[in-house]
Amino acid sequence: MVIRDAVAGDAAAIAAIYNASILAGDATMDQRPHTADDVLRWLATLSEREALLVLDAGDRLLGWGIVRRYSDRPGYRFTCETSLYLDRAFRGRGLGTRLQTALMDRCRTLGYHHIVAKIWASNTASLALHRKLGFEPVGVQREIGHCDGRWIDVVILQCLLPLPPSVAR
Template sequence: MQVTANELAIRRARPEDAAAIAEIYTQGILERIATFESEPRTPEVMLAWLAERDERHPVLVAERDGRVLGWASISSYRPRACYAGVGEFSIYLHRDARGQGIGKVLLGALIDEVRRLGYWKLLSRVFPFNTASRRLCAALGFREVGVYEKHAKLDGRWLDVVIVERLIPENLT
């Protein structure tokens, strides 16, 4: 079943979302499909992470019927001022919410948010075998610009990552 934008509430994360965000992130960590992180996250850790966020580095959640089904965030790309308009994004969906179009709505909302915030580029790194994330990025106008070979080890195994980027043309003036 595909979801439409009006079936979901997309909003900024609140402190009370920390447990759901931790659960969703921990699924991604344990499944070894989306991150080099290897330790599960607790609600307390994610609450502290949320508290560190500012207006320029939001976390959005996708919610349906009061349940958080996914989250997406923007982090600083590099600390130098020349990169202030480049944001690095993460997106994670609850395993029960995958394949329904929720990621497309959530990432689309994140793109709208970075446009509003004045970013000119959004980027991320994706495991080559994470075909769902690569398809999602392609569907929303991201291009694959290269591969970092043997970027880091996960469970003692070197993994490559595919670099994806999307320009925000309105902010390139």
């Protein structure tokens, strides 16, 4: 099993994994399924300080995660956001930890200092995973989302990485 950068040939599998979470209605505010073409557009629009990683088992993808800039405003240039999605049949096997650790390593390589994660308050497994890896909750946005006729609370978590060498405290 390897974690690597996504390529165009991964688009359909990435969409399928994401669509399962959309249809389950328990992890994303996205409400419509996405196609492989949608994922190809995501890949085409990644900046040099963003990345989409996949967890490749050789014969299939088991998950994917993304590092995105937090904001295009210059003052946030050391802040990013990560998200990850696993094939629902492979949850609870430590794969989320492997993938999030790889995302955090990529954040360091890309020169980020502050990682933000936004997780549904009801997604206890993801909250536990992030806390285990050093993320701290900094607040709850109550009723920020509305999906399937219900209001969704989102927990905001942060993780501070060592300062990039070029940055003075």
